[in-house]
Amino acid sequence: MEETRYITFALAKGRLAKKSMDILKQIGIDCEQMRDPDTRKLIFVNEELKLKFFLAKASDVPTYVEYGCADIGVVGKDTILEEGRKLYEVLDFGIGKCTMCVAGPASARQLLEHGQMIRVASKYPHIAKDYFYNKKNQTVEIIKLNGSVELAPIVGLSEVIVDIVETGTTLRENGLEVLEEICPLSARMVVNQVSMKMEQERITKIINDLKNAGLAR
Numbered sequence: 001m002e003e004t005r006y007i008t009f010a011l012a013k014g015r016l017a018k019k020s021m022d023i024l025k026q027i028g029i030d031c032e033q034m035r036d037p038d039t040r041k042l043i044f045v046n047e048e049l050k051l052k053f054f055l056a057k058a059s060d061v062p063t064y065v066e067y068g069c070a071d072i073g074v075v076g077k078d079t080i081l082e083e084g085r086k087l088y089e090v091l092d093f094g095i096g097k098c099t100m101c102v103a104g105p106a107s108a109r110q111l112l113e114h115g116q117m118i119r120v121a122s123k124y125p126h127i128a129k130d131y132f133y134n135k136k137n138q139t140v141e142i143i144k145l146n147g148s149v150e151l152a153p154i155v156g157l158s159e160v161i162v163d164i165v166e167t168g169t170t171l172r173e174n175g176l177e178v179l180e181e182i183c184p185l186s187a188r189m190v191v192n193q194v195s196m197k198m199e200q201e202r203i204t205k206i207i208n209d210l211k212n213a214g215l216a217r
């Protein structure tokens, strides 16, 4: 008989990793060794279930899935939108809920209302560009940053930012506020387009198990 092929999962490192593993574990998709906080290993294999797992930087997860190195990925909607890879987004895990927002000092509100040429700092230049150019028809200058984006309007790099807001604490503590909401975010399961056809039975079972257990929709 033909050897069963491995189904490979790419999980986003960081805040979502543990929660994603907890959800998968509840339907018997286990990655116990991956939880070892001291491990430097990158790939984990469950021989019995013919499953492989790896933890990747969130922004690389869609890349691994598009190229078929992983059949399935679990990653934030922010990253999916920003990376714009060819994949199927099949499930919402409902974890890591937050909102992509335009934020800044209250005084920036009028600049937005009057459609002025402003500078927008963001870790998400594609999302920012799509929002201002395609949804608002406003020409802006996008400045790409890699973190602590809230600094930008404070030190005068930009008038506003496009960033994730979860509790709003970071904005509040820095005298900034949400000016416009762009879209809701949460962790999603994505599937490689070829895997979806080649491994339809096994992948559909995973999707249905997660849905039936009320773990995703």
Ligand code: PRP
Pocket (backbone or CB within 6 Å): 146, 147, 148, 149, 150, 163, 164, 165, 166, 167, 168, 169, 170, 171
């Ligand atoms: C994210 C985001 C905001 C903050 C929002 O940053 O970029 O800064 O969390 O959370 P809050 O609304 O609950 O305060 P992250 O911690 O990922 O760090 P970084 O942007 O500096 O990389």
